[in-house]
Amino acid sequence: MTGNQSSAPAPITLLTGFLGSGKTTVLNTLLRHPDFSRTAVIMNEFGETGLDRELVVSTTESLVLLQSGCMCCTLRGDLLETLIELGERREAGELEFARVVIETTGLADPAPILHTLITSAELAGRFVMDGVVATVDAAIGLDALHTQEEARRQAALADLILLTKTDLPDADEAALRSEIAFLNAGAPVEIVVNGAVEPSHLTGLGHFDLSMKSKQAQAWLRADDVPAPGYGDPDIQRHLDSIRAISWMIEEPLSASMFDLWMDLLMARRGGDILRFKGLVHLKDMSHPFVVHGVQHIFHPPVLLTDWQGSDRRSKLVLIVRHFTDLEFRKLFRALNSVPVIEHVLPGGYLSAEVA
Numbered sequence: 001m002t003g004n005q006s007s008a009p010a011p012i013t014l015l016t017g018f019l020g021s022g023k024t025t026v027l028n029t030l031l032r033h034p035d036f037s038r039t040a041v042i043m044n045e046f047g048e049t050g051l052d053r054e055l056v057v058s059t060t061e062s063l064v065l066l067q068s069g070c071m072c073c074t075l076r077g078d079l080l081e082t083l084i085e086l087g088e089r090r091e092a093g094e095l096e097f098a099r100v101v102i103e104t105t106g107l108a109d110p111a112p113i114l115h116t117l118i119t120s121a122e123l124a125g126r127f128v129m130d131g132v133v134a135t136v137d138a139a140i141g142l143d144a145l146h147t148q149e150e151a152r153r154q155a156a157l158a159d160l161i162l163l164t165k166t167d168l169p170d171a172d173e174a175a176l177r178s179e180i181a182f183l184n185a186g187a188p189v190e191i192v193v194n195g196a197v198e199p200s201h202l203t204g205l206g207h208f209d210l211s212m213k214s215k216q217a218q219a220w221l222r223a224d225d226v227p228a229p230g231y232g233d234p235d236i237q238r239h240l241d242s243i244r245a246i247s248w249m250i251e252e253p254l255s256a257s258m259f260d261l262w263m264d265l266l267m268a269r270r271g272g273d274i275l276r277f278k279g280l281v282h283l284k285d286m287s288h289p290f291v292v293h294g295v296q297h298i299f300h301p302p303v304l305l306t307d308w309q310g311s312d313r314r315s316k317l318v319l320i321v322r323h324f325t326d327l328e329f330r331k332l333f334r335a336l337n338s339v340p341v342i343e344h345v346l347p348g349g350y351l352s353a354e355v356a
């Protein structure tokens with residue numbers, strides 16, 4: 001492709017939503033659709049195994065993974081730099097994309113991210129904010145909205161709310177709708193089961209319009225309320241100290257019964273404090289890995305990745321936990337001692353936890 005192609009500013013969709021609420025599932029539907037085939041994706045994941053890279057459909061050549069921190073805190077500078085670089089490469093004709101989707105971590109406060117996106121002079125002319133889309137989990141979302149400030153902000157700032165998992169027995173759609181109406185009366189709510197969203201509903205949301213948001217949401221976005229991008233300063237992290245990410249890689253394929261046993265033990269002992277569990281698990285005698293997702297007490301059926309083509313047989317696990325002490329981390333490792341844990345990948349950024 002030749003350089004210096006002039007292009008219209010690329011619309012940005014900010015895809016947010018609490019831990020495990022279905023952001024990546026929705027993103028995968030979008031990326032499979034022709035309207036989103038030329039999409040640059042920026043993802044921020046929690047924990048350091050790079051697991052999300054393997055869980056996103058790879059139709060896009062422009063997938064940037066921001067790690068070692070949280071986009072709304074230490075990585076806001078990285079987000080800005082990433083966008084500027086994408087814009088420059090697009091202008092130079094090195095990269096072709098028509099829109100950008102930014103998927104935040106489940107614990108991100110979208111306000112400072114949004115502030116960066118709508119106020120940065122470097123982005124003007126290259127990008128234009130399309131809208132904020134928030135997934136809300138119908139099964140555990142009410143609890144998150146009641147207990148987690150980040151979840152409230154995600155819903156309150158959204159231009160469109162996707163209510164996911166209404167198919168689960170624990171879903172309470174009516175209660176969620178009423179809570180959402182309280183937080184963000186103006187936002188349409190659309191039910192999306194297993195990512196089955198109509199992609200056109202997520203485009204042209206009409207440039208993020210602050211005047212349509214609640215007074216509270218407007219205050220969150222006031223310049224003096226938003227700290228400058230952190231550029232790696234861990235002190236700027238704004239989340240609860242009690243929440244940590246733990247990541248592991250396990251060198252050898254696991255015995256299915258051993259893994260089941262370990263999971264049962266984990267859930268029985270500390271299920272209430274495991275906010276999110278994500279794993280790419282290789283089992284003995286299986287040529288393809290399973291993806292295992294847990295969101296608090298709900299474990300989704302494991303999915304066999306039949307189209308997986310890698311050769312790396314290491315299992316990768318990411319847990320987001322609260323109120324875990326270092327001693328408990330060590331116990332967790334001991335419980336996994338029956339399988340050879342060769343490498344522990346430190347989270348390295350967001351409230352990292354060292355395990356001896």
Ligand SMILES: Nc1nc2c(ncn2[C@@H]2O[C@H](COP(=O)(O)OP(=O)(O)OP(=O)(O)O)[C@@H](O)[C@H]2O)c(=O)[nH]1
Nearest residue numbers: 019020021022023024025106164165193194293300
């Ligand atoms: N039953 C059901 N499961 C769903 C639905 N949407 C997503 N899931 C499952 O929920 C789990 C988490 O989905 P993800 O798309 O990874 O959620 P996420 O918001 O990207 O998660 P994090 O970014 O890691 O916090 C996966 O097992 C999905 O298959 C839904 O509508 N119904």
